[in-house]
Amino acid sequence: MSGHIRQRSPGSFELRYSLGVDPATGKRKVVTTTVKGSRKDAERELRRLLRTVDTGEHVDPTKMTVGQFLTIWLDTVKNEVAPRSHERYSSIVLQHLIPALRNLHLVKLTPTHIQSFYNALAIGGRADCKSGPLAPRSRRQIHRVLSEALCRAVAQQVIARNPCDVFKRRLPKVERKEMSVLSGPQSQVLLDAVRGDALYTPILLALSCGLRRGEALALRWRNVDFERRTVLIAESLEQTTGKRASLRFKPPKSDRTRRIILPTFAVDELRRLKREQAEMLLKLGVRQNGDTLACARSDGEPTTPVALTHSFTRLIKSMPDLPRVRFHDLRHTHATQLLLAGVHPKVAQERLGHSTITLTLDLYSHVTETMQEDAADKIDAAFRGQTQ
Numbered sequence: 001m002s003g004h005i006r007q008r009s010p011g012s013f014e015l016r017y018s019l020g021v022d023p024a025t026g027k028r029k030v031v032t033t034t035v036k037g038s039r040k041d042a043e044r045e046l047r048r049l050l051r052t053v054d055t056g057e058h059v060d061p062t063k064m065t066v067g068q069f070l071t072i073w074l075d076t077v078k079n080e081v082a083p084r085s086h087e088r089y090s091s092i093v094l095q096h097l098i099p100a101l102r103n104l105h106l107v108k109l110t111p112t113h114i115q116s117f118y119n120a121l122a123i124g125g126r127a128d129c130k131s132g133p134l135a136p137r138s139r140r141q142i143h144r145v146l147s148e149a150l151c152r153a154v155a156q157q158v159i160a161r162n163p164c165d166v167f168k169r170r171l172p173k174v175e176r177k178e179m180s181v182l183s184g185p186q187s188q189v190l191l192d193a194v195r196g197d198a199l200y201t202p203i204l205l206a207l208s209c210g211l212r213r214g215e216a217l218a219l220r221w222r223n224v225d226f227e228r229r230t231v232l233i234a235e236s237l238e239q240t241t242g243k244r245a246s247l248r249f250k251p252p253k254s255d256r257t258r259r260i261i262l263p264t265f266a267v268d269e270l271r272r273l274k275r276e277q278a279e280m281l282l283k284l285g286v287r288q289n290g291d292t293l294a295c296a297r298s299d300g301e302p303t304t305p306v307a308l309t310h311s312f313t314r315l316i317k318s319m320p321d322l323p324r325v326r327f328h329d330l331r332h333t334h335a336t337q338l339l340l341a342g343v344h345p346k347v348a349q350e351r352l353g354h355s356t357i358t359l360t361l362d363l364y365s366h367v368t369e370t371m372q373e374d375a376a377d378k379i380d381a382a383f384r385g386q387t388q
Contacts, residue, residue, distance in 0.1 A: 003046045008034065012155075013042035017049055033156045037080070045076070064158065066109055067102030073149045082250065083240045092145045096121070107159055111166045114146070122172070136172035143171055179364075180325045181333040182207075193319060198303070199311055201273055201295045205231075206330035208266040210338075210352045213305050213327055214238055218249055222290030226271060229262045233353065239305045247302060254355045270294070335360070339367040 003017030012034060019029040033049075035042045070093050078086050100117045101109070121134045121142065134142075147164035154162050182190065187207050194200045202216040211219070214236035223232040234257045235249045251257070262270070277296070278288040286300050297303050312327045325333075331352070338348045349360040
């Protein structure tokens, strides 16, 4: 068995391979499909297809069910997305999409089938088996995964058009919840409560720099410049769960490194924490170096993101005087305090690592409304002064 690869356009390759001779017609049956990516991706996909033909596992695209296609799609994108993203895709496909659509022929999948599925989600379908509709945000995520998978089917010329396209303007509206943040005094209370605890360093970094959970846990001492009062955010720690649970260091979100200027109190605290960590590791026979993690466990090994979340949740529950915030809300606290202090949104965007300033302004619109009131009061005061 062999096949042929032809480049159609940059990043797009046509695969042609034979399924053998059709006993009914006596003619050789050739299948054509398209692969997006590099030539190596195309070669890998062709080898996979030929292997399925050789083992008898090949499925004729014209007879493929939605369940069969989604299973193949999950296997295909595994090498194209981050492990954590693939884990989320797998959860949605296996828990929702395949149970509902598995036996429908892919080429016969219509918007009506999809609408019936979405209607069922609006009535039930929660993963915790409780009654009630699936949350709008979860339903939108399911739609995005299904649409992305069917886009691949269109690219591979298995179907002519994506039946999900008709729902672009009909998705359930997600109501934005009021953001939970800490005030300045509450932030200080939290820091004082965890001083001397392993939670202190990641909480300090989140409140003073707006670091994400994975970014705080991936910060190495070589990326902390005490003289220039800066930290370089170059990595993020990601954890996958399930049967193949693992940890990996990856680039930060949006693949953008950034340098953040530290407030003076954070510089002093990080100096102290580095010194204390070096002494503790030395007792275990481990020498601290530039690659040592600032938020490491007592033995120098990485703290897992899930462990940090669980520890922080227990901490907040034990402090009834503070709002029930998540660890990620400490990042929101940092951003809110910046904007309320009059820091330009562009500076806040750079510190937070948002891809655009529009995202920053949209996410913290509740703060910018307060800033507009302050601006109007200042203009009013200025004009009153000129008219007096």
